[in-house]
Amino acid sequence: MSEEEKLTDLINQASDILVIQADNPDGDSLGSAIALEQILTGLNKSVTMYCAVNIPNHLKYLTGWSRVVNELPDKFDLSIIVDTSAINLLEKTNQNDLNRIKSKPLIIIDHHQTESTIDFAQLIISRLVVATGEIIYDLSQKLNWPLNREAKDMLAISILSDSLGLMSSTTSAHTIRIIANLVEAGVNLTDIDNLRKETFRKSPELTRYKGLLLTRIENYLDDRLAIIIIPWVEIEKYSPLYNPSVLVIEDMRLIENNAVSIAIKVYNDGHITGKIRTNSNYPIASKLAEHFSGGGHPYASGFKTYDYHIDNLKKEIIDAVTILLKKVDDETI
Ligand SMILES: [Mn+2]
Numbered sequence: 001m002s003e004e005e006k007l008t009d010l011i012n013q014a015s016d017i018l019v020i021q022a023d024n025p026d027g028d029s030l031g032s033a034i035a036l037e038q039i040l041t042g043l044n045k046s047v048t049m050y051c052a053v054n055i056p057n058h059l060k061y062l063t064g065w066s067r068v069v070n071e072l073p074d075k076f077d078l079s080i081i082v083d084t085s086a087i088n089l090l091e092k093t094n095q096n097d098l099n100r101i102k103s104k105p106l107i108i109i110d111h112h113q114t115e116s117t118i119d120f121a122q123l124i125i126s127r128l129v130v131a132t133g134e135i136i137y138d139l140s141q142k143l144n145w146p147l148n149r150e151a152k153d154m155l156a157i158s159i160l161s162d163s164l165g166l167m168s169s170t171t172s173a174h175t176i177r178i179i180a181n182l183v184e185a186g187v188n189l190t191d192i193d194n195l196r197k198e199t200f201r202k203s204p205e206l207t208r209y210k211g212l213l214l215t216r217i218e219n220y221l222d223d224r225l226a227i228i229i230i231p232w233v234e235i236e237k238y239s240p241l242y243n244p245s246v247l248v249i250e251d252m253r254l255i256e257n258n259a260v261s262i263a264i265k266v267y268n269d270g271h272i273t274g275k276i277r278t279n280s281n282y283p284i285a286s287k288l289a290e291h292f293s294g295g296g297h298p299y300a301s302g303f304k305t306y307d308y309h310i311d312n313l314k315k316e317i318i319d320a321v322t323i324l325l326k327k328v329d330d331e332t333i
Contacts, residue, residue: 004142006123010105014045014078020101021051021068021082022089024302027059027161029083032109032132034064035147035154036080039136042146048073052092056243061195062157064150072097080107083132085116085124086295088304109135111162113286114295130170133158137178149186156187157196169280169299206242209234213248217255224259225321226252229310232268245275253277260288260321266310274317276301281332284324291320 001009011017019036021029037047049068059065079101084090085108090098108116108124111132116124127135133155140147140155147155156179163171166179183189202210218227230244238244245263252261259282263275274292278285283298292313294303308316 003123003125004139007107007125007139008143010078010107010123011040011043011045014105016046016048016073016076016078018073018076018079018101019047019049019082020079020090021049022084022086023051023053023092024084024089025051025053025055025059025068026083027062028131028133028158030055030059030062030065030068031154031156031158031161032082032136033068034062035133035136035151035158036082037064037067038148038151038154039140039145042148042151048076052090058199058242058246061199062154064154072100076104078105078107080109081118081121082109082136083111084108085110085112085114085118085126087117087119088293090118091304109139111135112295113297114290128170130168130172130175131159131162133162134175134178137182147185152182152185152187153192156182156189157192160189160192169283170297202242206238206247209238209244210247213244214251217248217252219255219258220318221322221325223255223257224325225318226255226258226261227314227317228252228263229314230263230265232266235265235267249275249277253279259325260284262317264310264313271304271306272308272310272313273304274302276303282325282328284328287324288317288320291316 017040019033021033033049037049040047050072051068052070055065055068102120106121108118108121109132110126111129129135137155159175163175166176213228216228228248234244249261249263259279261277265273276285276288278299285299285301286296289296289301289303292303292305294301296302
């Protein structure tokens with residue numbers, strides 16, 4: 001049975017479908033979730049969107065965000081996880097809920113390069129494309145799924161979001177054709193972009209906090225590595241307003257000579273997360289994340305670990321980046 005036939009079978013057999021996003025919702029995961037919600041509703045399914053964490057403010061221009069709940073519904077007979085294959089990104093879902101998900105059929109639709117660590121899925125649809133939204137669009141064409149206006153908008157947003165406006169290295173001609181098709185079908189890119197830009201606005205307080213973060217950026221390895229460390233007090237205070245890592249990581253990437261930027265958050269329960277971004281010519285982000293049991297893409301990745309004190313972690317990062325940069329340098333010569 002082909003992937004598409006298996007997918008169709010699983011959906012046909014279900015009436016209440018749960019669409020799950022991991023603990024790090026982004027434009028692609030949320031856009032994909034809402035698009036699937038619209039598609040499956042059009043196929044006469046009852047759909048609940050679930051994410052264990054609250055949807056961050058910068059994603060609220062995707063108007064369907066408010067339908068995402070952070071508790072499992074009483075009834076569902078199929079789950080679809082979008083945009084992750086990593087079990088450690090479902091940590092905020094408690095064991096009881098996870099067992100409920102495991103007891104029903106599960107489909108994963110994802111585009112990350114790392115091998116899936118979720119071992120209880122009936123079907124994993126994984127393709128090396130720029131966004132989960134691209135996979136869902138392709139499935140919709142192949143399987144004649146209905147695309148209403150909201151689904152089209154959401155697919156466009158998910159693709160534009162993960163492809164950084166069609167500029168990322170994994171954007172293909174096919175990706176651009178999909179956007180062209182969506183525009184032909186009525187999607188207005190200017191409207192979408194204006195909505196997105198509104199979310200860039202920040203309060204004076206946040207703008208001042210960004211200034212503080214900029215003064216704390218640490219540069220290592222002849223400025224090729226930039227690190228910012230965000231302690232729990234700041235996570236607690238500012239995260240409800242804006243992700244502190246996102247406030248500064250683009251500025252870190254713009255430092256002269258920078259190759260690798262890492263925003264590290266140190267939580268009160270001892271766990272540490274890292275958001276990694278690398279500049280072009282340095283496709284080492286996922287390799288670096290894997291060093292700390294994380295994963296992601298060549299230029300954007302992340303990890304979450306309980307295994308380090310911050311001082312040891314920093315030393316380990318510097319060592320790992322040194323080795324990875326040397327490999328790239330040696331290959332380039
Ligand atoms: Mn994605």
